[in-house]
Amino acid sequence: MNKIGKYVLGIAALIFMTNCGNNNSNSNSGAMSSSKAEKVYVAPGEHDEYYAFFSGGYSGNITVAGLPSGRMLKEIPVFSQFPTSGYGYSEETKAMLNTSFGFVPWGDAHHPDISQTNGELDGRWIFINENNTPRIARVSLATFETEEIIELPNSAGNHASSFVTENTEYIVAGTRFAVPNPQRDMPISDMKGEFKGPLSFVSIAENGRMNLEFQLNMPGFNYDLAHPGRNKSHGWFFFTSYNTEEANTLMEVNASQNDKDYVAAVNWKKIVDYVKNGGGKKAPGTYAHNVYDDKTHMATSTMKEGVTMVDPREVEGAVFYIPIPKSPHGCDVDPSGQFIIGSGKLSTDLSVYDFDKMITAIENKDFVDDSYGIPVLSYENTLAGVVTQPGLGPLHTEFDGQGNAYTTFFISSEVVKWSLETFEVLDRQPTFYSVGHLMIPGGNSRKPFGKYLVAMNKITKDRYLPTGPELEHSAQLYDISGDKMELLSDFPTHGEPHYAAGIRADVIKDKSKKYYELSENEHPYAAKSEAEAKVTRNGNEVHINMTTIRSHFAPDNIEGIKVGDKVYFHITNLEQDFDVPHGFSIIGANTSEILVMPGQTKSIVWEPKREGVWPFYCTDFCSALHQEMQGYVRVSGKNSNVPLKYTLDE
Amino acid sequence: MKSASIIMIVGSALLLGLFIFPLWSISLEAPQYPSGIGMNIHLDGLQGKEKHDLQNIDGLNHYIGMRKLPKPEEMWEFSVFPKVVGGMALLGIFIGLLGLFKGISPNWFLTWLIIMCVLGILGMYDFNAWMVDYGTNLDPKAIMKMTDADGNPLSYKPPLFGTKHILNFVAHSYPHTGAYMMGFGMFLTFIAYIVGNKKRKTNQA
Numbered sequence: 001m002n003k004i005g006k007y008v009l010g011i012a013a014l015i016f017m018t019n020c021g022n023n024n025s026n027s028n029s030g031a032m033s034s035s036k037a038e039k040v041y042v043a044p045g046e047h048d049e050y051y052a053f054f055s056g057g058y059s060g061n062i063t064v065a066g067l068p069s070g071r072m073l074k075e076i077p078v079f080s081q082f083p084t085s086g087y088g089y090s091e092e093t094k095a096m097l098n099t100s101f102g103f104v105p106w107g108d109a110h111h112p113d114i115s116q117t118n119g120e121l122d123g124r125w126i127f128i129n130e131n132n133t134p135r136i137a138r139v140s141l142a143t144f145e146t147e148e149i150i151e152l153p154n155s156a157g158n159h160a161s162s163f164v165t166e167n168t169e170y171i172v173a174g175t176r177f178a179v180p181n182p183q184r185d186m187p188i189s190d191m192k193g194e195f196k197g198p199l200s201f202v203s204i205a206e207n208g209r210m211n212l213e214f215q216l217n218m219p220g221f222n223y224d225l226a227h228p229g230r231n232k233s234h235g236w237f238f239f240t241s242y243n244t245e246e247a248n249t250l251m252e253v254n255a256s257q258n259d260k261d262y263v264a265a266v267n268w269k270k271i272v273d274y275v276k277n278g279g280g281k282k283a284p285g286t287y288a289h290n291v292y293d294d295k296t297h298m299a300t301s302t303m304k305e306g307v308t309m310v311d312p313r314e315v316e317g318a319v320f321y322i323p324i325p326k327s328p329h330g331c332d333v334d335p336s337g338q339f340i341i342g343s344g345k346l347s348t349d350l351s352v353y354d355f356d357k358m359i360t361a362i363e364n365k366d367f368v369d370d371s372y373g374i375p376v377l378s379y380e381n382t383l384a385g386v387v388t389q390p391g392l393g394p395l396h397t398e399f400d401g402q403g404n405a406y407t408t409f410f411i412s413s414e415v416v417k418w419s420l421e422t423f424e425v426l427d428r429q430p431t432f433y434s435v436g437h438l439m440i441p442g443g444n445s446r447k448p449f450g451k452y453l454v455a456m457n458k459i460t461k462d463r464y465l466p467t468g469p470e471l472e473h474s475a476q477l478y479d480i481s482g483d484k485m486e487l488l489s490d491f492p493t494h495g496e497p498h499y500a501a502g503i504r505a506d507v508i509k510d511k512s513k514k515y516y517e518l519s520e521n522e523h524p525y526a527a528k529s530e531a532e533a534k535v536t537r538n539g540n541e542v543h544i545n546m547t548t549i550r551s552h553f554a555p556d557n558i559e560g561i562k563v564g565d566k567v568y569f570h571i572t573n574l575e576q577d578f579d580v581p582h583g584f585s586i587i588g589a590n591t592s593e594i595l596v597m598p599g600q601t602k603s604i605v606w607e608p609k610r611e612g613v614w615p616f617y618c619t620d621f622c623s624a625l626h627q628e629m630q631g632y633v634r635v636s637g638k639n640s641n642v643p644l645k646y647t648l649d650e
Numbered sequence: 651m652k653s654a655s656i657i658m659i660v661g662s663a664l665l666l667g668l669f670i671f672p673l674w675s676i677s678l679e680a681p682q683y684p685s686g687i688g689m690n691i692h693l694d695g696l697q698g699k700e701k702h703d704l705q706n707i708d709g710l711n712h713y714i715g716m717r718k719l720p721k722p723e724e725m726w727e728f729s730v731f732p733k734v735v736g737g738m739a740l741l742g743i744f745i746g747l748l749g750l751f752k753g754i755s756p757n758w759f760l761t762w763l764i765i766m767c768v769l770g771i772l773g774m775y776d777f778n779a780w781m782v783d784y785g786t787n788l789d790p791k792a793i794m795k796m797t798d799a800d801g802n803p804l805s806y807k808p809p810l811f812g813t814k815h816i817l818n819f820v821a822h823s824y825p826h827t828g829a830y831m832m833g834f835g836m837f838l839t840f841i842a843y844i845v846g847n848k849k850r851k852t853n854q855a
């Protein structure tokens with residue numbers, strides 16, 4: 001071999017070695033990586049240990065994954081139409097997407113939060129907020145269906161939401177885009193002092209029903225994130241705000257000028273008492289309240305008018321501002337309720353506030369300023385400590401219940417573990433790339449399950465096989481049971497998860513519904529047996545009460561339909577077995593198919609435009625004879641006198 | 651004689667367990683039924699292991715042309731069997747009481763047991779005959795007409811006792827709690843006869 005050859009080989013070896021070194025820094029090879037594989041391996045037929053609920057961001061929905069495998073289990077439609085099941089398309093569910101602006105087919109879903117009892121996740125419901133058309137939804141964790149959506153008037157950009165108090169008394173909604181309240185025609189440049197940032201408090205009844213109790217009419221800063229106090233600080237709510245500059249143009253510069261913005265500390269219990277004693281003023285505000293009933297299998301939308309508006313200055317000792325460095329995002333409360341962690345996303349430090357000090361400062365009237373009449377507490381006298389230089393761009397902190405906090409750093413792409421006792425950094429791990437929120441199952445409750453941490457990244461780049469310009473977001477799973485965090489796996493998530501909630505699977509899996517009881521079906525057009533199947537005409541409106549069972553429709557031949565009719569297919573699935581849906585679609589329908597669960601009734605409308613004989617069929621491969629699951633509708637001319645006739649096996 | 655009569659009373663009273671617990675259990679296993687599907691046969695009718703199992707078994711069976719599972723009023727057995735079992739239990743208790751107070755011969759215990767055995771065999775014969783009919787008397791319009799290697803129609807008769815493969819299912823057919831109670835009760839009446847006899851012999855000796 002000549003000299004040049006050796007030289008080339010030498011460089012190659014060097015590159016090889018450096019590569020190895022790089023690999024070792026973020027993923028160990030050999031024996032170590034096989035043990036990582038074991039940690040995320042869930043054998044065929046076995047179940048994951050945790051459910052993880054990821055918000056879909058601009059998908060408007062929630063996706064459910066299992067941990068530690070990262071396998072996607074389901075997408076739950078919430079704020080967006082979902083042709084897979086017919087949600088938002090079927091006659092029964094269109095009302096779920098009704099708002100004071102009319103039907104809105106899409107939403108921006110951000111922060112799922114699971115209901116709690118005594119500060120622990122109880123697995124009854126999961127709530128999630130919609131940012132664009134301010135709304136909160138409640139999803140049942142027995143059916144994994146959206147049961148209720150309430151709109152929030154007078155708000156815009158409902159981002160600081162939908163966080164649950166520790167006995168699921170209230171969930172909150174915020175206003176990230178300050179707006180005139182009430183809305184009116186006015187020059188944008190007159191914003192200062194005129195715009196408001198109402199915070200909404202929605203109560204939760206025993207059966208889950210939501211009610212907009214009052215709105216706190218806060219100064220027009222942008223309220224970004226929130227968390228309720230828990231344990232000793234139960235009764236308080238903390239909100240971060242930015243743009244205390246009240247700028248309205250070139251926000252990325254103009255809203256970042258003040259050295260400090262505010263955390264708003266709200267004693268909601270005081271305000272609840274105030275409102276119960278007749279406090280607050282009736283203010284205008286139109287909002288839709290949509291409720292789905294799993295007995296009638298139908299949603300109803302009610303338009304409501306008026307809201308109790310509370311001026312924060314009129315409730316003594318209820319609302320305070322605490323200064324926080326530079327445009328905060330996350331506002332997180334540790335399991336003991338002692339510490340409130342504020343993350344100034346343009347800051348390099350984390351500010352940790354002490355609840356007891358805050359109470360003392362309030363008692364001593366230790367105010368440094370006031371902002372629109374709201375007392376501003378001293379930064380130094382409420383501070384428990386500062387985590388200095390942990391990283392760049394802190395966003396969100398959760399807890400392991402072992403005295404540690406975990407904070408994401410967007411700009412420096414890492415998760416940092418630090419001690420709640422010493423405020424010292426204990427460990428840091430890179431994320432791939434630009435992590436937004438993180439999730440430890442139960443990590444925002446009194447009792448976190450401190451075993452896994454999921455980092456939700458905003459940028460994916462090369463983590464998976466390329467799929468064109470648009471990529472699913474990437475998540476990373478870390479084992480946090482040891483002293484050091486250990487990166488276990490990567491998995492893609494759907495839409496843009498802004499936040500997630502996780503819970504031990506055994507809290508909810510045995511309560512998961514397998515099918516709907518047919519005998520309890522109260523849908524007005526249900527056919528609970530083939531004998532009840534029928535077709536009725538009322539003018540040009542035709543209602544077909546049709547049944548499905550493996551594998552035929554009843555009736556399966558219908559004649560006497562005319563061009564210009566409005567034909568309602570009401571499909572009842574007679575099956576009473578787990579996981580046996582039937583679908584329905586018909587050529588020429590200007591809507592999606594519907595997927596009907598056992599015991600359920602769903603309807604779509606079909607307006608035949610042409611004469612002919614048109615087939616319909618089952619869209620779900622329900623049995624070996626699924627291909628045979630079909631039928632025909634004969635459509636005659638507008639003025640024909642073909643009699644209405646429907647048959648099965650004639 | 652006292653202890654023998656008490657054993658007789660207890661043994662025949664155990665038959666009454668059939669009014670609470672099922673006589674027989676037929677369960678089916680297939681990959682797509684991870685938690686199984688099946689039915690319990692009670693004296694007075696069939697009951698699904700899970701709420702809707704009977705309907706779901708009918709749903710499966712319609713592919714191969716089997717009739718729907720009988721409702722209680724569709725089979726005379728479901729009204730006669732409770733009377734026979736109840737009658738035999740009362741008769742056994744009555745005989746036991748006679749043994750206790752009147753000291754009748756333990757041969758009465760044996761006679762009761764023999765009648766019970768004959769009735770039991772008749773019951774099993776009837777049960778098997780029904781299953782043969784149910785598993786072979788198929789709808790000529792059945793969706794799937796399966797034949798064996800010789801071209802004869804397949805029988806879907808579940809086993810009377812034991813385990814059998816039927817297409818994609820494995821069927822298990824075994825006695826249930828009520829039958830075990832009855833069996834143990836009958837065994838006790840036999841013990842009653844032995845004990846009674848021994849006592850009588852020692853008394854005579």
Ligand SMILES: [Cu+2]
Nearest residue numbers: 582618622629
């Ligand atoms: Cu089907």
